[in-house]
Amino acid sequence: MRADLCVIGAGSGGLSVAAGAAQMGARVVLVEAGEMGGDCLNAGCVPSKALIAAASRAEAVRSGGLGTRGAAPETDFAAVMAHVRATVAAIAPHDSQERFEGLGVTVIRAHARFIGRDRIEAGGQEVTARRFVVATGARPVLPDIPGLADTPHLTNETLWSLDTLPGHLAVLGGGPLGLEMAQAFRRLGARVTVLEAGQALSREEPELASFVLSRLRAEGVEIRENTPVRAVRQANGEIAVETENATITADRLLIAAGRRPATAGLGLERAGVETGPDGAVRVDARLRSTNRRIFAVGDVAGLGQFTHLAGYHAGLVVRAALLGLPARLRHDHVPRVTYTDPELAQVGLTEAQARAKWPTGIETILTPLAGNDRARTEGLTGGALKLVLRKGRPVGVGICAPGAGEMIGLWSLALATRRKLTALPSTILPYPTLSEVSKSAAGAYFSPRVFDNAWLRRWVRVIQSLP
Known part of the structure; x- marks a missing residue:
């Protein structure tokens, strides 16, 4: 052929x-x-987001707020997984x-x-x-942990075969996949323990990651950082996960240690x-x-x-x-999103990456979500936008907020087209929206340069003195 x-x-x-x-x-x-359809359709993006959506509905019932009374949601895990599989099936014809x-x-x-x-x-x-x-x-990567190969475990490829909600789910790995699934299963009613050998969400801006970790812990997810797993075994119908200081027993073990x-x-x-x-x-x-x-x-x-x-x-x-046309790869405008609640989105460099690349000329602006009017109307207090600039040009942006994955698109465009920050103040965004936090960050950068400018003040006085 x-x-x-x-x-x-x-x-x-x-x-x-x-x-x-x-x-x-x-x-x-x-x-x-x-x-x-590969991993995204069958074992990654599509089923995980369908599960997260169902878990979000359960949490909305549970949390209430803003004058509404929360109540324990009645969840049917088999029906939740049926929704996941139906979502995959609905998209499958395209692939x-x-x-x-x-x-x-x-x-x-x-x-x-x-x-x-x-x-x-x-x-x-x-x-x-x-x-x-x-x-x-x-x-999926299976870590070299004694006993793991002989112990029943789940990965993102096998997770979707579950029809019964685990009583206690242990998650090995505190990255995006591990935390997304940890929050979703916790919201659906499972007890969840996350074991991370280092820092959870270690690739992300620490100030933004802290909002996500605090939220998960407040919802009852136990996150143990700097806790490498020493061995895994099955005993008496349970899975025992041994760490340096304790042994955690769980019904199910999810491996989320990378791919x-x-x-x-x-x-x-x-x-x-x-x-x-x-x-x-x-x-x-x-x-x-x-x-x-x-x-x-x-x-x-x-x-x-x-x-x-x-x-x-x-x-x-x-x-x-x-087509035989020139095409060269760029890495500076590729976004990523962790689909927890709140979401955590990043495009370009983090502050640490920028300072490692350019020892001088780096500035950062951290704009809390609590100062945004739309956030206030919805009772949102946790979250922020972090802007990393070099010589007045954005080189990286991180956002922690509900819908951060939607909000990061504006900054992906800015980095892809190498726009200066001056393009943002002239952009009109609808009010009130969470997206306005992007303009607020730009305003925080320009305000001292405009309002504390002695030359500009003198020029204004000259103009105002003219007839």
Whole structure:
């Protein structure tokens, strides 16, 4: 079988490349051994956000407030999981084999392995292509903990098979996935303990992460930081998790200790494709591997594990591989969101990253959400926006607020187009909205430069003295 482009992996990045290439007239072969739609649809973004939405409904009933009386919610966990699966099923046709075959893509449902620099074998067929795109995603990492391999445990790939709410869920890992699921299961009625070897949400701005951690603890999630797990075992129908100071027993154990690029078994060495220590494909600024015929997009490229990043990668590859146009990767405008309540969003550099890159010229503005009128109307007090600037230009923004994932888009655009901060004060935002905290942050930067400017004061006096 011959093709212009062969895509290995039918997740977000691979599907975007295949659809774009096919609709531009290229002969495309798409190879996928697992479920169409990849991790995002089947085990990541979609099911997790559907679960979070159900848990948010339960918390709204429980918390009440603003003159309404809270009450214990009646939750049906089996119905919640049915909602999760129905959501996945509703989106699945967009990523289905039938849809892509309708676009003219040849779909092979089998494992692919390279047998040369320009060919693969999949399902007993050989495919030769001018270009290949590796889009195989990532898989959960299982820490090297004694007893873990022999103890029943959940990952984001197996969590969705649950039909019974755990009485006590232990979560190993205090990153975004671990905390999102910890809050959701706690709101649905489970007892939850999070065990983190270091600091929870360690990649994020500490001032903003503290709001999230405080909220989860207030809701009853037990978060134990600087608590490495020494061993895991199953005993008397329970799971025992041993730390230095205590042993925690739980009904279920969720492993949320990160994900590793999925390149095992692809035979990349036969194609002259180098990988890094974590298994990620080594790519250049055009996402080409050490074999110029082969590109890598999404998680497998080792540049970040976000569905929207995979989509961005796909656009660059279509531009470069199919149209022959210049396309170079940028990292400075890629947002990320932790979908806890409140949400925590970041784009660009954190303060620590900015100061490590530029020892001088860094300024920060921290604007509390409590000063925002819309926040006051909704009784919101926890949250803030942190703006990191270098020579008056934003290089990073973090937001902790309800809907922070929606609010960060304004700053993603600003960083993508390399706008100066002066563009924001002239932008009219509707009142009252939480988005106005962005203008407040800009105002906090400009106010002392305008109102404390002696030269400007003298100029105003000159103008006012004229007839």
